[in-house]
Amino acid sequence: MVHSVKVLLVAGVAALSASVVAAQDRPLSPRGQASTQVGGSYNSEGRYGGGAWIDIDYGRPILRGREGMFGEGVDYGERLYSGAPIWRIGADVTTRITTEVDLIFDGKTLVAGEYSMFAELAPSEWELVFSTLAPKANFREETPNAVWGSYGYTDDRDVLRAPMTVTQHPVSADQLIVAFTNMTQRGGNLTIWWDTQIATIPFRVAR
Numbered sequence: 001m002v003h004s005v006k007v008l009l010v011a012g013v014a015a016l017s018a019s020v021v022a023a024q025d026r027p028l029s030p031r032g033q034a035s036t037q038v039g040g041s042y043n044s045e046g047r048y049g050g051g052a053w054i055d056i057d058y059g060r061p062i063l064r065g066r067e068g069m070f071g072e073g074v075d076y077g078e079r080l081y082s083g084a085p086i087w088r089i090g091a092d093v094t095t096r097i098t099t100e101v102d103l104i105f106d107g108k109t110l111v112a113g114e115y116s117m118f119a120e121l122a123p124s125e126w127e128l129v130f131s132t133l134a135p136k137a138n139f140r141e142e143t144p145n146a147v148w149g150s151y152g153y154t155d156d157r158d159v160l161r162a163p164m165t166v167t168q169h170p171v172s173a174d175q176l177i178v179a180f181t182n183m184t185q186r187g188g189n190l191t192i193w194w195d196t197q198i199a200t201i202p203f204r205v206a207r
Contacts, residue, residue, distance in 0.1 A: 027059075028061075028091075029059040029060055029062065029092055030060050031058070031059060031060070031092075032058055032059070033055060033056065033058075034055070034056040034179050034180060035053065035055045035180075036053075036054050036180040036183055037051035037052065037053050037054070038051060038052055038185055038186070039051050039186075039207065040185065051185075052112075052205075053098075053100050054097070054098070054100070054101075054103070055097070055098045055099075056117070056178050057095070057098075058089060058090035059088075059091035059092040060090065060091070060176045060177075061176050062174055063175075063195060068195075070123075073123075076122060076123045077121030077122070080121065081121075083151070084151045084153060085154075086118045086119065086129065087119045087120070087121055088118060088149040088150040089117055089118060089119050089192060090176055090178075093135050093136070093149070094117075094118075094133070094135035094148070094149055095118070096116060096135060097114070097115050097130070099113065101205055102206035102207065103187075103204070103205065103206060104205075105162040106162035108162065110130055110159065110160050115130040116131045116133045116134070116135060117130055117131075118131065118153065119192070119199070122166075124166055126164040126166055127161050127162070128161065128162050128201055129155075129160075129161050130160045131155075132157045132159060133145060133146060133147050133153065133154075133157045134146040134147075135148075145157065162201055165199065165201070167198050167200075168197060169198050170196070171196070172195050172196050173193045173196075175194075176192075176193075176194040177192070177193040177194065178191070179191050185205075186205055187202065187203050188202070188203070189202050189203070
């Protein structure tokens with residue numbers, strides 16, 4: 001009986017230790033994905049076909065009690081840049097967008113493909129940036145024409161820049177949200193919401 005109790009205690013301690021280690025290994029900014037499908041239609045049987053996917057993969061930082069993440073005035077956005085020249089729109093690995101169809105932002109065409117996505121921040125307007133810079137898996141990686149987050153970003157590989165409207169929301173989003181909003185099969189809005197800041201840009205399918 002005593003032996004059985006000891007075995008159970010050892011097993012319990014081992015399980016607790018494993019859960020603590022697992023919690024410590026969990027990323028502070030879990031990966032997230034925003035997806036939509038455009039350009040398709042439903043047939044008479046209610047089946048959807050002919051659509052093209054748009055996916056955004058990004059790190060989702062959490063406020064964890066922090067306030068005023070975006071700052072004010074001339075310091076707006078500096079906290080998020082953290083010494084980088086531009087914001088990665090998230091955390092850790094560079095935010096990536098993959099689109100199977102050409103998209104129109106601000107009258108300019110983003111050709112179907114995969115791009116890194118950044119934002120230059122100002123209180124009343126953000127500038128959304130699509131770039132052919134590749135993502136690094138970690139900051140130690142030495143790969144040409146690639147960045148970790150937005151460190152080392154340069155604008156020579158930009159393919160499109162477009163303005164985003166910024167509003168202040170009375171409700172604070174604890175974890176960064178990237179979403180497609182007000183969608184139709186011809187387009188909609190790309191929306192970024194974190195803390196009390198919501199930035200939005202309309203886009204449409206090119207075809």
